[in-house]
Amino acid sequence: MKKYLGIILLTFITISCKGQSNSNVERNVGGPCQDCEAVLDFKMLNITPKATDTLPGFEKNEPKVKITGTVFQKDGKTPAENIVLYIYHTDRNGIYQPSEKPISWEKTHGQYRGWLNTGKDGKFTFYTFRPAPYPKVQEAEHIHIYVKEPNTIPYYIDSYFFESDSKLTTEKRKSQKNRGGSGIVKLKKENGIWTANRNLILGMNIPDYE
Numbered sequence: 265m266k267k268y269l270g271i272i273l274l275t276f277i278t279i280s281c282k283g284q285s286n287s288n289v290e291r292n293v294g295g296p297c298q299d300c301e302a303v304l305d306f307k308m309l310n311i312t313p314k315a316t317d318t319l320p321g322f323e324k325n326e327p328k329v330k331i332t333g334t335v336f337q338k339d340g341k342t343p344a345e346n347i348v349l350y351i352y353h354t355d356r357n358g359i360y361q362p363s364e365k366p367i368s369w370e371k372t373h374g375q376y377r378g379w380l381n382t383g384k385d386g387k388f389t390f391y392t393f394r395p396a397p398y399p400k401v402q403e404a405e406h407i408h409i410y411v412k413e414p415n416t417i418p419y420y421i422d423s424y425f426f427e428s429d430s431k432l433t434t435e436k437r438k439s440q441k442n443r444g445g446s447g448i449v450k451l452k453k454e455n456g457i458w459t460a461n462r463n464l465i466l467g468m469n470i471p472d473y474e
């Protein structure tokens with residue numbers, strides 16, 4: 265009897281472990297993205313992302329901006345917890361300027377980047393400055409944002425664009441995929457800082473999400 269009990273127990277443990285490892289599998293969503301793994305740089309840099317972050321260069325650059333939002337599950341109502349967001353943008357010359365000793369993806373994305381992690385209420389805030397359009401290419405100024413959910417690979421959503429940007433043409437607006445919802449925000453001056461809110465809906469217009 266003891267022998268059978270052992271076999272039963274072993275089978276149970278094997279099934280349990282298998283079940284557990286399956287739930288940890290990262291779903292492949294969002295389509296191709298060459299640099300989305302940059303989201304994971306926070307681990308290498310020993311950064312613990314929080315619900316609020318101030319990007320490097322905030323103090324020295326103008327105009328300063330504050331971006332707020334709530335991450336919701338696909339239903340658009342339930343706040344999403346433990347969602348890592350990665351943001352990066354150019355300097356005031358439109359260049360992704362790395363620091364003197366760039367580490368990992370900073371070489372490509374520049375030094376003005378940061379990470380957030382949502383709490384139970386799904387809310388996040390980041391402080392930074394307005395980037396500038398690329399110097400030689402006709403492109404509106406923008407802030408990139410990528411997402412890492414606990415059970416997905418990192419993927420990108422629509423960048424932040426600014427309503428007041430003259431380079432944000434009708435054509436450009438129409439070409440947006442609205443991944444995670446529209447990224448076009450309107451800045452309003454609140455307490456002396458240009459502020460905008462954009463809520464994110466997980467899975468919205470994200471390929472292979474379901």
Ligand SMILES: [Fe+2]
Binds near residue numbers: 406408
């Ligand atoms: Fe860009």
